[in-house]
Amino acid sequence: MSKGSTVPPEATAQRVRVGSELRRLRVLAGVSGEQVARTLGWSQSKVSRIEGGLHSITVKDVAGLLEVYGVSDDARAELLGATAADNGEGAWIVRANGFPGRLGAMPAPESPTARVRHHQPVVLPGLLQTREYARTVIKAAGDDDPDARAEAQMRRQEILTATNGPQYDVVLDARALLLAVGPVDLIRDQILSLAVRAQRLRRLDLRVIPIAQPSPAFSTVGFTLYDFHATESAPVARIESPTGDAYFSAPEDIRRYATLFERLQGVALGRLDSVRYLRSLAADVDRYLGEAASDSSDA
Numbered sequence: 001m002s003k004g005s006t007v008p009p010e011a012t013a014q015r016v017r018v019g020s021e022l023r024r025l026r027v028l029a030g031v032s033g034e035q036v037a038r039t040l041g042w043s044q045s046k047v048s049r050i051e052g053g054l055h056s057i058t059v060k061d062v063a064g065l066l067e068v069y070g071v072s073d074d075a076r077a078e079l080l081g082a083t084a085a086d087n088g089e090g091a092w093i094v095r096a097n098g099f100p101g102r103l104g105a106m107p108a109p110e111s112p113t114a115r116v117r118h119h120q121p122v123v124l125p126g127l128l129q130t131r132e133y134a135r136t137v138i139k140a141a142g143d144d145d146p147d148a149r150a151e152a153q154m155r156r157q158e159i160l161t162a163t164n165g166p167q168y169d170v171v172l173d174a175r176a177l178l179l180a181v182g183p184v185d186l187i188r189d190q191i192l193s194l195a196v197r198a199q200r201l202r203r204l205d206l207r208v209i210p211i212a213q214p215s216p217a218f219s220t221v222g223f224t225l226y227d228f229h230a231t232e233s234a235p236v237a238r239i240e241s242p243t244g245d246a247y248f249s250a251p252e253d254i255r256r257y258a259t260l261f262e263r264l265q266g267v268a269l270g271r272l273d274s275v276r277y278l279r280s281l282a283a284d285v286d287r288y289l290g291e292a293a294s295d296s297s298d299a
Contacts, residue, residue, distance in 0.1 A: 012086055014083075017232070018057065019050055019051045025066070029068070040065070059092045061083075063094035066080070067095075078113070078226065080247055081226075081234060081235075082232070082233050085233075085234055089249075091248045091250060092246075093246050095243060114229050115167040116224060117169045117227075117261050118168070118169070119222055119224075119260075119261060121173040121218070122222060124137075124179075125172075126156070127157055127159070128157075128197060128206075130189060131150050131154055132182075136181050160201055167205070168201075168203055169265075171264045171268050172206065172209070173209045174281060175211060177190070178211075191285065192278070198275050207269060208268055208278060209267055216263070216267065217260065217266070219264065221239055222239070223237055224237065224239075234249050
């Protein structure tokens with residue numbers, strides 16, 4: 001290090017990079033260092049030193065800052081992963097605001113991810129929901145302002161068509177599409193919208209596991225794998241829960257998730273067959289949900 005440098009010997013390039021990005025996100029969120037310090041119960045100098053790479057930083061510290069700034073899932077995963085790598089951690093858990101809170105995250109002006117791999121056996125991914133479907137799901141999750149959250153979700157979906165957007169690979173269990181969160185017409189419209197997006201969006205690779213498909217590979221929970229543009233940022237896997245998210249970045253864990261995702265892709269239909277299946281499912285959705293909707297209205 002050159003004489004007179006303001007960066008202490010123990011500061012790493014990764015820490016300096018994370019601090020610089022945290023500063024950028026704070027400015028983007030429109031909050032001052034003093035406001036952040038008051039919110040987190042820190043000194044203002046701690047915020048400044050973290051942003052300058054002059055202060056040791058923990059995953060908990062970064063998670064707190066990102067919660068204040070309301071960043072998107074991919075930006076959160078990249079910065080938490082970079083911090084964990086700098087600290088030698090291969091897995092960690094951070095508290096979250098729950099499902100509605102995640103939907104309200106502000107979209108990043110530049111996506112840090114080159115590729116996202118997402119498996120969902122229960123709920124349709126938010127990036128693929130229609131506005132009305134998103135509003136219904138958010139309301140069912142107990143949010144007080146489903147309209148605002150749905151609008152935020154629609155803005156977040158711009159990542160799918162942005163010039164710098166990531167490749168988005170999804171394996172979806174068809175049963176997730178039959179979750180009766182609303183009327184049959186709402187579900188049908190959502191399935192048809194999904195079929196259109198799967199056919200038109202260049203960077204979306206959507207594959208569907210049909211109902212009753214033999215499954216030599218399966219996952220009991222949904223998971224997301226992030227691959228980042230920054231060469232110094234290792235891939236990260238994330239599993240959501242109502243009160244916190246579990247992250248994994250150890251190479252052996254990433255290999256297991258990547259292998260499982262490939263196996264699930266092998267179980268699912270191909271891209272074109274998935275589109276055909278979605279259109280068929282939409283045409284037949286009354287058979288699956290008609291009785292359930294009728295029983296619900298009679299209760």
